[in-house]
Amino acid sequence: MLVTAGPSSAPTSPSGTPGSSGRRRTVAVDARDVHVVLGGSAIVRGVDLVLEEGEVAALLGANGSGKSTLVRALVGAVPIASGSVTLLGHPLGRGVPWERIGYVPQRVSAATGVPATAAEVVGSGLLHGRRLWPPRHAQRRVHAALDLVGLDHHAERPVRELSGGQQQRVLIARALVREPDLLVLDEPVAGVDLPSQQAFATTLSRLAERGTTVLVVLHELGALAPLVRRAVVLRHGAVVHDGAPPRPAHDHDADEHDHVHPHDDDAGLARTPAAGLRWEP
Numbered sequence: 001m002l003v004t005a006g007p008s009s010a011p012t013s014p015s016g017t018p019g020s021s022g023r024r025r026t027v028a029v030d031a032r033d034v035h036v037v038l039g040g041s042a043i044v045r046g047v048d049l050v051l052e053e054g055e056v057a058a059l060l061g062a063n064g065s066g067k068s069t070l071v072r073a074l075v076g077a078v079p080i081a082s083g084s085v086t087l088l089g090h091p092l093g094r095g096v097p098w099e100r101i102g103y104v105p106q107r108v109s110a111a112t113g114v115p116a117t118a119a120e121v122v123g124s125g126l127l128h129g130r131r132l133w134p135p136r137h138a139q140r141r142v143h144a145a146l147d148l149v150g151l152d153h154h155a156e157r158p159v160r161e162l163s164g165g166q167q168q169r170v171l172i173a174r175a176l177v178r179e180p181d182l183l184v185l186d187e188p189v190a191g192v193d194l195p196s197q198q199a200f201a202t203t204l205s206r207l208a209e210r211g212t213t214v215l216v217v218l219h220e221l222g223a224l225a226p227l228v229r230r231a232v233v234l235r236h237g238a239v240v241h242d243g244a245p246p247r248p249a250h251d252h253d254a255d256e257h258d259h260v261h262p263h264d265d266d267a268g269l270a271r272t273p274a275a276g277l278r279w280e281p
């Protein structure tokens with residue numbers, strides 16, 4: 001199921017919203033008028049973001065536009081100055097079912113001071129708050145998650161011996177192992193080779209079909225283009241576009257680039273291999 005509902009949609013409640021079929025859909029993320037202030041500067045300025053169950057949305061914007069800060073605020077990693085955030089029907093805080101949420105932060109190493117193996121790092125994704133021991137079938141789930149990112153053959157290797165891109169894939173597996181209902185990913189495929197990006201896109205699309213909601217920070221849609229139907233574009237911490245994905249452009253990272261382009265659903269011609277998009281009719 002893929003549904004889009006921007007802030008301009010009919011009002012929703014944390015528990016759900018009636019769809020066109022009349023069936024109640026669960027709202028996975030309900031952020032209203034979110035402001036974040038860091039170091040005395042307003043970094044996120046009045047963002048509204050409502051994501052429904054199974055929706056795949058990309059968060060785009062130039063460097064420094066506030067994408068990471070916004071997703072970090074959504075998962076409670078930085079405090080919000082004002083506004084409200086509800087995740088999976090629960091106000092941000094201890095009541096949120098964090099075990100149902102996977103988060104891949106931006107560009108962190110999977111290697112810690114501890115010589116953990118890839119399987120151990122992924123297994124840590126199964127631990128949370130009150131659960132300090134692995135659930136049943138943990139090993140099977142760990143290996144399945146590593147297999148999804150093409151690294152099961154490295155399961156017993158210390159992560160510090162893996163390349164940067166492989167470490168990133170370990171972190172993706174750590175989020176996937178939870179079989180999350182909500183997945184928040186901050187530039188998950190930066191530094192990841194194209195075949196792995198495509199495998200990741202396939203995995204995400206299967207998760208979305210199953211009802212997982214995905215919010216992914218990207219600079220270019222890249223291999224994920226076929227599954228992203230909604231793009232939220234930030235500029236200076238505010239949403240300047242929320243709707244169909246913008247056309248790819250080579251200058252997306254330029255400060256003055258507005259990230260908003262006319263979109264044509266029949267725009268195969270607008271999507272060129274040079275822009276890094278894999279176009280599927």
Ligand SMILES: Nc1ncnc2c1ncn2[C@@H]1O[C@H](COP(=O)(O)OP(=O)(O)OP(=O)(O)O)[C@@H](O)[C@H]1O
Nearest residue numbers: 038039041043061062063064065066067068069070
């Ligand atoms: N802890 C902090 N204290 C002060 N300013 C911060 C802090 N963290 C981020 N910022 C500032 O907030 C702004 C937005 O940063 P953020 O990392 O959210 O942008 P981004 O859109 O994710 O950028 P990029 O595409 O480069 O990853 C930047 O100007 C950054 O310097």
